[in-house]
Amino acid sequence: MSISVRTLLRGSCATAVCLTAGLATASSHREAPGITEQPKIDATDFYVFKSYEEGRGDYVTLIANYQPLQAPYGGPNYFTMDPDAIYEIHVSNDADAEEEITFQFQFDNNLKDGTGIQLEVGGETVGIPLRAAGQITASNPTAALGETESYSVTMITGDRRSGDRASLSHSGGTTFTKPLDNVGNKTLPDYEAYANAYIYDNVEIPGCGTGRVFAGQRAEAFAVNLGEIFDLVNLVPVQGPDNPMWPQYNDPNFNPNGIVQDRANDDLIGKANVTTLALEIPIECLTQGEEPVIGAWTTASLPQGELEDPSPTYEQTSLYGGAWVQQSRLSNPLVNEVVIGLADKDLFNAAEPTIDEALAVYVTNPTLPALLDILFRDALGASDNIAPNNFPRNDLVTAFLSGFPGVNQPAGFDAQTDLSEMLRLNTTFPATPVSEQHTFGLLAEDLAGFPNGRRPGDDTVDLALRVMMGRLCHDVPLGQELSGDPSAEDNVNLGLCGAGDPDETAPAGEVPLTDGAPLRATELQAMFPYLNTPIAGSPNN
Numbered sequence: 001m002s003i004s005v006r007t008l009l010r011g012s013c014a015t016a017v018c019l020t021a022g023l024a025t026a027s028s029h030r031e032a033p034g035i036t037e038q039p040k041i042d043a044t045d046f047y048v049f050k051s052y053e054e055g056r057g058d059y060v061t062l063i064a065n066y067q068p069l070q071a072p073y074g075g076p077n078y079f080t081m082d083p084d085a086i087y088e089i090h091v092s093n094d095a096d097a098e099e100e101i102t103f104q105f106q107f108d109n110n111l112k113d114g115t116g117i118q119l120e121v122g123g124e125t126v127g128i129p130l131r132a133a134g135q136i137t138a139s140n141p142t143a144a145l146g147e148t149e150s151y152s153v154t155m156i157t158g159d160r161r162s163g164d165r166a167s168l169s170h171s172g173g174t175t176f177t178k179p180l181d182n183v184g185n186k187t188l189p190d191y192e193a194y195a196n197a198y199i200y201d202n203v204e205i206p207g208c209g210t211g212r213v214f215a216g217q218r219a220e221a222f223a224v225n226l227g228e229i230f231d232l233v234n235l236v237p238v239q240g241p242d243n244p245m246w247p248q249y250n251d252p253n254f255n256p257n258g259i260v261q262d263r264a265n266d267d268l269i270g271k272a273n274v275t276t277l278a279l280e281i282p283i284e285c286l287t288q289g290e291e292p293v294i295g296a297w298t299t300a301s302l303p304q305g306e307l308e309d310p311s312p313t314y315e316q317t318s319l320y321g322g323a324w325v326q327q328s329r330l331s332n333p334l335v336n337e338v339v340i341g342l343a344d345k346d347l348f349n350a351a352e353p354t355i356d357e358a359l360a361v362y363v364t365n366p367t368l369p370a371l372l373d374i375l376f377r378d379a380l381g382a383s384d385n386i387a388p389n390n391f392p393r394n395d396l397v398t399a400f401l402s403g404f405p406g407v408n409q410p411a412g413f414d415a416q417t418d419l420s421e422m423l424r425l426n427t428t429f430p431a432t433p434v435s436e437q438h439t440f441g442l443l444a445e446d447l448a449g450f451p452n453g454r455r456p457g458d459d460t461v462d463l464a465l466r467v468m469m470g471r472l473c474h475d476v477p478l479g480q481e482l483s484g485d486p487s488a489e490d491n492v493n494l495g496l497c498g499a500g501d502p503d504e505t506a507p508a509g510e511v512p513l514t515d516g517a518p519l520r521a522t523e524l525q526a527m528f529p530y531l532n533t534p535i536a537g538s539p540n541n
Contacts, residue, residue, distance in 0.1 A: 030068060031336045032345035035328055040082040041300035043330040044068040044274050045222050048296045048423045049455040050448055051280055052431035053527040059211065060286055060427060061528060062089050062103075063278045063456070064298035064330075070181075070217070070273040073537040076130050078181040079217065079275055080149055081107040084320050085302050085327075087277055088160065092295040093288040095410035097353040097420035101286065102156040102163070105215060105277050107178070109149050111314060117146035136180060138193040149178040151215055153279075155206055161324065166206035168213065176200060181217040182273070184538030192533045199529065208285035218276040218531035219269070221456040222333075223519040225259075226267035237465070239512035248439045248520065249462075251512040259516030266517035270535065278529035283427045293403065293410040295422035297331035297353065326350050331422040332400055332451070333460040338368050338468070339400070353420035356401065360419060363400050364392035369468055372508075388470035388497070388506040395472040395496040399451055404494070406482045407442065408452045425453035437521040445477050456530055457521025465513035470506020473497035 035042045047063040066087065067079050081087070086106050090099035117133040118125050127146075134144030142148070152175060153168040167174040179195045180188070188194055200213045240258035242250040249261045259265065277298075286294050304322030312318075329349050330336075339362050340348045348359060373387035388395070401419040403409035408424040432438075432448040439459045441449025443466075450458035472494060479492035497505045525532055 032349050033342075034346040035349060038082075038302070038327055039067055040080075041085050041087070041302065041328050042066060042068055043298050043300060043328045044220075045333065046296075046298045046330045046423060047454050047456055047530075048294075048425050049453045050283075050425070050427060050429065050431035051528070052434055052437075052448075052455075053530075056280065056528070057431055058283055059280045060283055060294070060425065061278065061280045061530065062091075062296060063276060063529065063531070064089055065218070065274040065276050065531075066300065066328075067275045068272075069268075070220075070275070072182065072273055072535040073540060075183065075537060078131070078183065078537075079273075080109050080147075081151070081178070081215075081275060082302075083107050083109050084318070085300055086324060087298070087300045089277070089279065089298050090160065090296060091286055092353070092420075092422065093286060093291060093293075095291065095293075095412035095414070096418050097356065097422075099160055100158065100288065102160045103168075103279055103281075104154045104156060104160075105151055106154070107149060107151045107215075109147065112142075112146045112148070117144070131180065132183065132187055135186070136188050136194060137190065138197045141179075141194060141197065145180060149180075150175050151178055152176070153203075153213055155208075168206070168211075169204045170200045170202065170213075176213060176215065179216045182534040182536045184536050186538065188536075191536065195533065205281065205285055209282050211282060211285075212278075212280040212528050214276065214278045214529040216276060217273050217534040218529065219534050220272040220274050221269065221524055221531050223266045223269050223459065223517040224461055225265045225515040225517040237513055237515060239514050240516070243518075246518045246520070248444070249512075249514065249518060253510065253512055255512075258512075259514065261514070261516055261518040263518065265515070269519075269523075273534040274531075276529060276531055278531075280528050287427055291410055291412070292428040293408050293424055293426050295331075295353075295403075295410075295420070295424045297329060297422045299326050299330075300328040301326045326352070333454070334464045335400060335421055338464070339363060339366060341367065353422055356420045360397070360401065363396045364394075366393060366396060366468065369470075372469065384507060386469075386508040388473060388509070390470075390473060390497040390500075390505045395470065395494075396467070398494075398496055399467055399472065404442075404451070407447070423454055424451075434521045434524075434526040439518070439520055442478070443471065443476055445481060447481055455521065456524050457519060459519045461517065462514045465515070466509075466511075469511065469513060470497070470502075470509030472509075473506035474502045474509045 030036050045065045051059040051061045070079050086104055089103045091101040093100050115127050117128045131147045132144050154165050156163045156165050177198050179198045182191045202210045203213045205211050236258045238255035238258035239251045240260040243261045246261035301324040303320035304325045307319040336348050369387035400421050403424040408426045429447045432446050437457050438444035438446040441458045442452050475491040475493050477490050479488045479490045480486055
């Protein structure tokens with residue numbers, strides 16, 4: 001890469017260039033045209049990681065978040081789950097692209113006594129318009145609650161539709177309770193204590209010991225600079241001067257005009273909630289034989305046929321029937337947003353990983369880096385091509401479709417048949433304690449972090465920006481970790497981009513791209529379900 005282009009990339013950014021940070025939309029919030037019509041089954045983020053709560057190192061935590069951009073004050077109905085849908089977390093443990101285990105959540109919403117809370121008004125018994133009519137506490141959770149949500153969790157072994165089914169259970173049976181969303185401090189004076197009562201410990205997993213289950217509202221844990229991006233991106237998407245509050249982002253190649261890491265740049269954390277489906281499962285329940293790597297993804301499905309009821313009731317607003325049809329799918333963050341073309345986004349949401357090879361051109365020949373190249377070159381007057389040119393993009397195939405050899409690629413992986421988009425986790429790597437986790441995960445020598453699975457504290461926006469622009473074509477500091485030899489050369493080239501000069505193959509591969517919305521694990525809980533208590537709808541100050 002020429003000195004002039006390197007200098008331009010690090011030293012300036014015209015307004016048109018700043019459009020390139022559009023990559024950092026959100027992990028999976030309203031990412032395809034079809035799913036915008038079904039927000040209750042829109043998956044927002046998916047996490048799979050070795051449990052790092054003290055004493056839980058033999059477990060894997062899987063978290064699927066749904067219903068994006070929940071305004072904490074979004075009453076009076078707030079954010080119940082869809083009882084007509086099924087929400088699923090799938091696990092593949094034999095290197096192919098098919099699920100061997102599925103955990104299926106199905107919800108049921110009910111009015112108290114069939115009517116909800118009622119009051120005597122002028123001699124008439126009349127139902128109130130709210131979900132609650134008084135305070136709700138951990139010691140008295142149901143007396144004033146007029147609408148309840150419950151759910152079941154079914155473990156399916158084999159094919160998700162035809163495999164063997166068995167119910168997860170706890171001391172109270174096979175029905176679990178979802179807590180009311182965090183309406184506000186008057187209705188729920190101690191929401192944390194109330195919701196924690198619905199974290200189920202010692203859940204019986206058929207043939208596999210015990211684990212933990214939680215379904216309920218949580219605070220958004222995904223950091224992204226949304227507002228500035230959608231205002232034709234009023235920021236410089238390159239790391240700015242050091243910020244002592246966020247030392248993990250500091251980079252010697254910073255752009256003096258670049259954006260400085262600041263919590264004020266984040267439009268989600270502290271401002272929005274999501275609905276979390278969380279499982280903690282023994283590792284031995286998820287792996288098969290001697291293979292320690294699992295792949296996982298989450299989906300939501302509705303019945304194929306829907307007929308609107310012209311006289312809807314609480315119990316039925318539409319008639320549903322037919323086979324389940326997948327509407328939402330998510331594993332690696334940002335894939336459907338910035339990798340899959342607009343015409344195929346709905347198809348990707350409906351597809352199972354077994355057909356991902358048909359969409360592989362979006363990975364091998366991605367359009368986003370080409371768009372970034374056009375915008376940077378035109379805006380800066382540079383003649384150099386700053387997009388990676390190692391086609392097909394085997395570095396992205398490794399990141400999205402196969403896993404990294406020696407890290408999270410299964411031993412039996414066959415590139416001819418098994419290419420599939422999923423989060424892959426090597427369960428033999430020990431969990432990193434929350435205080436030692438690095439924002440940039442694997443590329444910062446934290447082997448338990450993204451893209452080896454994904455933890456809530458991994459900054460996947462910045463990582464995705466850098467990987468798309470060729471970071472894996474340059475040396476990475478993993479030589480000692482991958483070889484197991486502490487005396488080995490630490491900086492090694494993974495050989496994913498051919499034998500050419502990395503500065504020519506991926507000219508911008510070492511530029512510290514960022515959206516300026518920082519993230520760190522210590523801001524989140526260090527125990528199951530790991531995501532923070534949801535933001536209260538009131539008081540609004």
